[in-house]
Structure formats: C-alpha cells, structure tokens
Amino acid sequence: MVRRILLLVFLLCAGGAHADSLRLVVPEAKPVVGEMIPVTLRGEYTRLIALETLTFPNSDDYDWMQLARDQWRDEQIGGRTVRVFERRLAVFPRRAGVLTIGPVVHHLTLVGVDNLREPFDVTAPAVTLPVAPFPAEGRPLSARSLTIEDTLSAAPGALRDGESLVRRVVLKAAGTLPHLLPPRPILREPWLISFVAPERRETRLTPEGPVSTVTWEWHLRPKTGEPGVLPAVSIPWFDTVTRQMRTAEIAAIPFGYASFGDNRSGVDRLPVADLAAGLLVFAAGIGAGLVAVLAGASRRRAGVLRTLRRLSPFDPARRRLKRLARTGDLPAIRRAADRYLRRRRELGLAVTGRETARLDEILYRPSEGIAPREAETAIRGLLNHR
Incomplete structure (x- = not known):
C-alpha cells in the first residue's frame, strides 16, 4: 500500500x-x-x-x-x-x-x-x-514576395508645356519589416527638376507574418523641354519561397514636353500681329538709319536707332509677354520675359537682373501650388518696372 x-x-x-x-x-x-x-x-x-x-x-x-x-x-x-x-x-x-x-x-x-x-x-x-550570408552584394532584402506599383499622373513623354509629372511608386514586400525595405531611389538628371514628397513606411500584420510597404512620390519637370529618358531602377531581393535571388525593377520612362518635336508647340513663332509690328519697327529703324547716313551722322547712327526704337509705340516683346501672361504657359512666359529684358538692355533702359525673381519662384515649384492669377500678377510687376 x-x-x-x-x-x-x-x-x-x-x-x-x-x-x-x-x-x-x-x-x-x-x-x-x-x-x-x-x-x-x-x-x-x-x-x-x-x-x-x-x-x-x-x-x-x-x-x-x-x-x-x-x-x-x-x-x-x-x-x-x-x-x-x-x-x-x-x-x-x-x-x-x-x-x-x-x-x-x-x-x-x-x-x-x-x-x-x-x-x-x-x-x-x-x-x-x-x-547564411545574404547571397548578393548590397543591402539585404529577403521576402516571400515583392511587388512594385508605378503610377504616373500623365503620359511622361508627352507632357503639356509647363506641366509637372507626379510619379508614385509603392513597394510592397511580404515577410519583412518596413525599415528593411530599400531607401528611396535618386532620380537625378541634368535636364530634370525634381521635388520629393516625404516617404511613407507602413506594416500590416497577417497570420503568415508582416506585409510592409514603402511609398515614394516625385514631382518631376523638364528644365528645357528637351526629351530624355529616366533610367530604370533595379532592386535585388532574396525570394524565401524559391530560395533564389530575384530582381524587381522600377521601369524606365521617356520624359519631355510633347511640343518639343513641334518647335515647342510653336511658342517661338510670332503671331501675325506681332510679326507685322516687328516689321514696322524694323522698317522705321531702316528709315532712320538712311536718314542718319544722308545727314552725315554715321558716327551717331547707333544712338539714333536706339532713340527711335525707345520712342516707338510698337514693342513686340512687351505685347507678346502680356498676351502669354493670360495663358498660364510658364516656360513660354519665362522665355518671353528674357526677350523683353534683353530688348530693354539693348535700348539702354534700366535692368536690375531681379525682375524675374518672382516668376522663377512660381516656375520652379510644384504646379499644384500655383494660383490662377499668380503668373499674371508677376508679369504685371515686371512690365511696370522702370
């Protein structure tokens, strides 16, 4: 017992x-x-x-x-x-x-x-x-699956003049943490203006493990409109299901204004009215030159011509700038402003070099932040400068 x-x-x-x-x-x-x-x-x-x-x-x-x-x-x-x-x-x-x-x-x-x-x-x-060591050079990235979602706000190779392209890339990986995803790629080209939004890193829990995402966003604009190509970005990663290295890719895209191949939509061609005014001024200059030659004032011919052009009521550069101010076509407005200021310098009128500061501030920031009348107000201030 x-x-x-x-x-x-x-x-x-x-x-x-x-x-x-x-x-x-x-x-x-x-x-x-x-x-x-x-x-x-x-x-x-x-x-x-x-x-x-x-x-x-x-x-x-x-x-x-x-x-x-x-x-x-x-x-x-x-x-x-x-x-x-x-x-x-x-x-x-x-x-x-x-x-x-x-x-x-x-x-x-x-x-x-x-x-x-x-x-x-x-x-x-x-x-x-x-x-085991990561089977490739560079930053380790191991996941069960990895996908890339690349969204564009417009056709990147056919942008309207002055338009910005918004590119949003979402990288999603299953079986890893947000801080283990790669850093934001650098999109940098000599002909490109780039603004970046803050990146977002998030994670979602599932029974199989975390699913992490990182979102990158760029606001892109050509400097000159000349077409180019944004190169592809490769992201190597280790597939934990197949036990092999794989490569995800952010695709290359053509980039530029559609108008470049058509002489920038004709923004460098003068309208008929401006052309007629220009011809009239040209004829007046020729006539003044002949008068100066006949009068024996050849040494003062340049000064006489400048005086006549300064007093002429026809200023095609000024008229063109005022007309473009109502269109909102910022690149064309900026080029017309350069022509207007160049003419003032040729005529000996005061130019400080700061006349386009406000216009440049508007031009080189994301287009979504531009008020409808901002460009017109900036041009009005430039034309009123004396």
Whole structure:
C-alpha cells in the first residue's frame, strides 16, 4: 500500500514537472540575413495562474516583432488538462553566423494553498541556429514576395508645356519589416527638376507574418523641354519561397514636353500681329538709319536707332509677354520675359537682373501650388518696372 502511494506521488510530481515548462519552437532551416524566422514560445502549466508577465529579449543580432496576441487554452496532454500559453513572433537576423535566441523567462504569480499568491519563474532555454550570408552584394532584402506599383499622373513623354509629372511608386514586400525595405531611389538628371514628397513606411500584420510597404512620390519637370529618358531602377531581393535571388525593377520612362518635336508647340513663332509690328519697327529703324547716313551722322547712327526704337509705340516683346501672361504657359512666359529684358538692355533702359525673381519662384515649384492669377500678377510687376 505504501509503495502504491509513493508511486502515485512520484507520478504526480513527474507529471507536474513535465507540464510546467516553457520552450522556444523554431523551424529547422538555414535562413539568410534578413529572412523572417517564425518563432513560437510555448508554455504548459498545471497550476492556477493569477498574474503573468513575459518580455522577449532584444538583441543586436536580430530584429523581432510579435505577430498576434498571446493565446491561452486548455489541452489534454498525457491524460491531464494542461493550461497552454503560446506567443507567436518573427525574428529577422541582422548578420551571418550562429544566431542565439533566448533564454526567455515567464514570470508567473501562482495561487497556492489558502489562496496565497507565490511567485514562480519558468525559463525557456536558448536555442541556436545558423544564418547564411545574404547571397548578393548590397543591402539585404529577403521576402516571400515583392511587388512594385508605378503610377504616373500623365503620359511622361508627352507632357503639356509647363506641366509637372507626379510619379508614385509603392513597394510592397511580404515577410519583412518596413525599415528593411530599400531607401528611396535618386532620380537625378541634368535636364530634370525634381521635388520629393516625404516617404511613407507602413506594416500590416497577417497570420503568415508582416506585409510592409514603402511609398515614394516625385514631382518631376523638364528644365528645357528637351526629351530624355529616366533610367530604370533595379532592386535585388532574396525570394524565401524559391530560395533564389530575384530582381524587381522600377521601369524606365521617356520624359519631355510633347511640343518639343513641334518647335515647342510653336511658342517661338510670332503671331501675325506681332510679326507685322516687328516689321514696322524694323522698317522705321531702316528709315532712320538712311536718314542718319544722308545727314552725315554715321558716327551717331547707333544712338539714333536706339532713340527711335525707345520712342516707338510698337514693342513686340512687351505685347507678346502680356498676351502669354493670360495663358498660364510658364516656360513660354519665362522665355518671353528674357526677350523683353534683353530688348530693354539693348535700348539702354534700366535692368536690375531681379525682375524675374518672382516668376522663377512660381516656375520652379510644384504646379499644384500655383494660383490662377499668380503668373499674371508677376508679369504685371515686371512690365511696370522702370
């Protein structure tokens, strides 16, 4: 009888020792740097738990995140009802070599005899696994899948004069963290004006792990309208499903104003009225020159011509600038302003060099921020300059 009682006590103690346990469950694999390692922390308890706290340890060797809320449930193990605790995590190794995870301590407060509380710690031993180097040069990027969404606000090779192109690229990767996605590509060309919006990095939890996205946005405008090509951007990444390197690409795009091939939509061709006025001024200049020659004033011919042109009521450059101010065609307005100021310098009129400062401020900022009358107001100030 005594032997049976001792055996029963032994079995109860042995069963309790087996059940009150905590362990790290890690798949048998050889991940590469940056690859998500699914980790499950599992505890099995037989005693009544009043309180519990558990903090997963940080490390310089990995990044980690919790994938879901802790789960508590009852299971039948060895013929006994056991309280099971599970926490699902994802670990991302930062470097190659042997990776150590843990140990992890679960701090419990148990309900003892006479409802007394007693502290009780259960420790999950550390686990180790080998991590392979990232199989390519450059910044490691490992994911289950990776997609690129490239959205353009207009046809990039056929922009209207003065139009800005808004390019938005969304990079989405499953099985990685937002800060492990690559940095924003640099779109820089000698003929390009580029404004960038702040990037956005986000993550969404799924049962299979995090899905991270980064959004880049550029406001692009040609400097001269001359057509060019924005080159492609390649993003190498390791596919954790096929265990192979792959390359995602932000496609190359043609870029420029549609009007460039048609002499910039004819913005450099004078209308009939301006051409007639110009011919009249030209004829007046020729006539004044002949008068000066006949009068024997050849040494003062240039001064006489400047005086006649200054007093002439016909100024095609001024008329053209006023007409374009109503169209909102900023590049054409800027070129017409240069012609107007060049004529003033030729006539000896005052030019400070700061007349186009306000116009340049409007021209070289995103077009969405331009008020309808801003360009016209800037031109009116330029023409009223004396």
